[in-house]
Amino acid sequence: MAITSYLRQGPRVAIRHVRRQDYDELTALAQDSAEMLRRWLGARENTVEAFESYLKRFEQPTHEGFVICLRGTGAILGGVNINNIVRGTLQSGTLGYTAYASTTGHGYMTEGLRLVIQHAFGELGLHRLEANIQPDNTPSLNLVKRLGFQREGYSAAFQFINGEWRDHERWAITAPQTTNQDGCRSCEGASLG
Template sequence: MELTDPHRHGAVTIRLIRQKDARVLQHELMSNRGWLRPWEATSPDGPVSLDMRLGVRRLLQQYRDGAGVPFVMEWNGEVAGQLNVWGIARGSLASATIGYWVSERFAGRGITPTSVALATDVCFTELRLHRMEICIRPENKPSLRVVEKLGFRYEGLRRRYIHIDGDWRDHYAFALTRDEVPEGVLGRWLAGRAPQAAASVPPADRLSA
């Protein structure tokens, strides 16, 4: 699995992670603990290591194995966070899931929606995947705004779905298929044609989450 690299729009770039990114990513993770901890995956088996040298090695191995694509998000050439395409399934599923984090000091600049759009377009065009999914905690309002902006379609409530911040948490599931965005996710968003109502969560799911 070989991708063209990097991908840009304006000041935002996504590119494959490199081993030398480990130090700056480690610094961003450690200096953003309060900002990131409520949304970080944890393990029911105990503490998860924040050793980014090991983490980057694992991510690159997953990339070589065809199981994921680890991106770094940059703003004007400065590392702003990570975006991981994970759980790549081939064959009759042809799908994957997107997860991401951005440093607090870069929040509010449109980095995350632009990066998610770029990454989804890469997966649809270069990887020829059929479906991309994003799962978000109901409390994570900034991430809910991302899928709303890009027109991801709400698919349902997944109860106690992912272990986050020390417990099993409910998540809302959103998805897009390749045939829904023939002009590309980024192109549709920039043209103002992303159906923001597609991400609306039904009142029953909001009440029960």
């Protein structure tokens, strides 16, 4: 049955928050994609307990979890997290995202991640989103380039994945600058310090 409570919709895909009922579908996708996910994200547990702890993360204001769904059927195509959200004068977050073996290579992630970015810069009031990508993860680099991210730098030994501290490239995108007589929207509510 089609799910109608989407946050945003594009021509082919839509986004909504991840929820407890997604466990079976996400687990099946992750199991079918184990090798692809392990290579770039490291080994992940697919237990109910691990999923519950994943969902708990999104009860905090510092994390947002989304799934990208095929419009019409509602089938899950991918997932996107905004982690480590910092408010105040930064209004920034760090992206994590994945497609699955059966859903990759169709442009769904480009469309879905674009919707998440629009939601982040719109409803969530964020100003900057960052993605940290291993230099040989070509599909991920292609994805952020297509979406207009800029390469900011190179972080040596950035993240511990598959038994090693892996170097990452840091890419980021900032919200279009819209100012009015009261100042920029992303600075609303900011305080000194």
